[in-house]
Amino acid sequence: MDKALSGVTILDFSHLLQGPFATQLLADMGAEVIKIERAGSGDMFRGMTFFAKWVGGSESPNFLAWNRNKRSIALNLKSRRVHGLIMEMAKKADIVVQNFRPGVLAKLGYGYEDFRAVNPRIIYCSGSGYGEDGPYVERPGQDMLIQGLAGLLANTGRGDMPPVPAGSGMADQIGAMNMVYGILSALYYREKTGKGQKIEVNLLAGMLAHLAQEYVGVLNLGEDFVRPNSGIGHPGMQAPFGVYETKDGGYVTIAMSPFRTLYETLDAPHLAPYDDLATLFSQRDAVWQKVNEETKKFDRDDLLERMLDADIWCAPVNDIRRAAEDPQVTHMGMIASYEHPKAGTVKVIAPAVRMSETPPAIERPAPLVGEHGREILKEFGVSDDEIAALEAAGDMTVEEAR
Template sequence: MDKALSGVKILDFSHLLQGPFATQLLADMGADVIKVERAGAGDMFRSMTFFAKWVGGSESPNFLAWNRNKRSIALNLKSRKVHALVMRMAEQADVVVQNFRPGVLAKLGYGYEDFKAVNPRIIYCSGSGYGEDGPYVDRPGQDMLIQGLAGLIANTGRGDAAPVPAGAGLADQIGAMNMVYGILSALYYREKTGKGQKVEVNLLAGMLAHLGQEYVGVLNLGEDFVRPNSGIGHPGMQAPFGVYETRYGYVTIAMSPFKTLYQVLEAPHLAVYDDLETLFAKRDEVWEKVNAETRKYRRGELLEKLLDADIWCAPVHDIRAAAEDPQVTHLGLIASYEHPKAGTVKVIGPAVRMSETPATIDRPAPLVGQHGREILAEFGVPADEIAALEAAGDMTVAEA
């Protein structure tokens, strides 16, 4: 079955998280993503892991998470022979993706103008930390650094302790979504006009865009966010919005009528707090009072009572519990693929459902350069030339 992006060919020079997640999303929808890695070492994420452990004894969970449905070719990009080959490939490509520091690939002859010269229809998507010019252009643009600079970390955690980064790479993942958004927009424009273009995405701009309501609030209302000292879930919100204890585990309670909440909790003494200004001004005090009530219940019992009253609530899961949640199971969000070295790898399945062109997992994350020979053969490179590249060390191929 054709997929939505069948026929779209992408040369993917990206590494780590932002670019690879973007190209994986496109690959899930059918794009032919050719992952161009460094000869020998490959993507930097291959050497990073969690818990100081490796999936199957050798593979990085970080890499396995973001690189399914791709083919890998491992090349020495400093070689002039390789440069000539890549430009031959670019003649047939639709999209180039890269997220090196600004100027790094251009110095090697792989900038937008280089690709445009051989293929005016090319769409060149460039991801960076802070943009491609300005006072921070040479700074490392890592996810946690961007969270801090943009204001997310300062808004997170309790006010009587240090601010807390998000427990996931939000800036990188938002950057990936913006890459997809830009690439798909450029592809649609090219369908209408025949013109390619350069798409620039940076983590700082993406993070600010996703803090839009916080910035509009502060810049227009003359107030600064102050983190609460309790489990209130946002520095701009009043009680009861937050995280609460039960006899076993935690629950979240979101925007809900306070009167309904204290009635369900059988705590009429909380009625004295039931107006908007008080719920904000005394939110830590209110949190303590509500938390004292929620601690009387088992978590499942409390959730049942709250949901029956249409209170917005949910359990607080860790990763393992979330993976086994009935709704996650119903949606089929935990998938797997077979990897030649790691064995069965559990992954998060495609998040978007398409009625006519469903996304599927067709390939595991590749080994370094695993598909180099077949990729070059598809582009018309003779077998002896491929062998010469390998002999010279300008291409490495890992056997599955």
């Protein structure tokens, strides 16, 4: 079955998380993604990992997570011979994606104008930390730095402790989604007009956009968020919105529900005097403490059953392993796997979007460095002798599968 983006070719110069996640999402939908890596070392994420361990003894979980359904070619971008080959490839490509610091690729001859000169229909998506210009253009644009700068970090954690970064690369992943949003919009525009264009995405702008309700609140209500000293889940919210302990050492989240429904469900009528909006906000830490004393009288699953029966918005707090085994996660088939030539069976998250006519799918493992270089160049008409010359000069490397 054809996929939604079958026939779309992407030259992917991106590395780390933002760009690779974006191109993986497009690859899941059928786009042909040619990952152009640095000769020798490849994507920087290949050398980074969690827990100081490697999947299968050699492969990075960080890289494996964001690079399925792609083919890799590893080239020396400083080589003029390589530049010529890539420009030939660009004549048949639809999209270029890159997330180097502003100006880096352009200096090597791989900027938007360079690609547009050989293919006016090209869509060139550039990702950065802070945009293509401005006072921060030379700064490193890393996820946690953006969380701090944009205001997310200051909103997270308890008020009597330091701010807490999100436990995932939220700025990078939001940036990836914005890349996809821009690319798909540009593809639609090109279908109507025949014109390509340049897309600029940056982590700071994306993070700001996803903090829209917080900015609207602060800038229009004349108040600043102050983190609570309890498990309240947002610095602008009143009790009981937050995280609560249970008798068996677990935790649950409680979101929106009438406070009366909650204290009646907990058999805690002594909480009734707190039941008005102003009090639930001004005394939220004290209310959280009193509610927490009640939730600790129940085991987690018993408490959840009781609250769900009362239509209280609640959920368990799972760690990654427990979430992967959650009945709803299992039902949705969100834990998938692929076979990797060195890492073996790799468990991954399945595509999150369902489509009735063109369903996304996992069809390739994350590639080895330059694994598909020879076959890619042959498809673009490069001779065996030229390929051998590239390898001999060190302008292309190919890591062989076992």
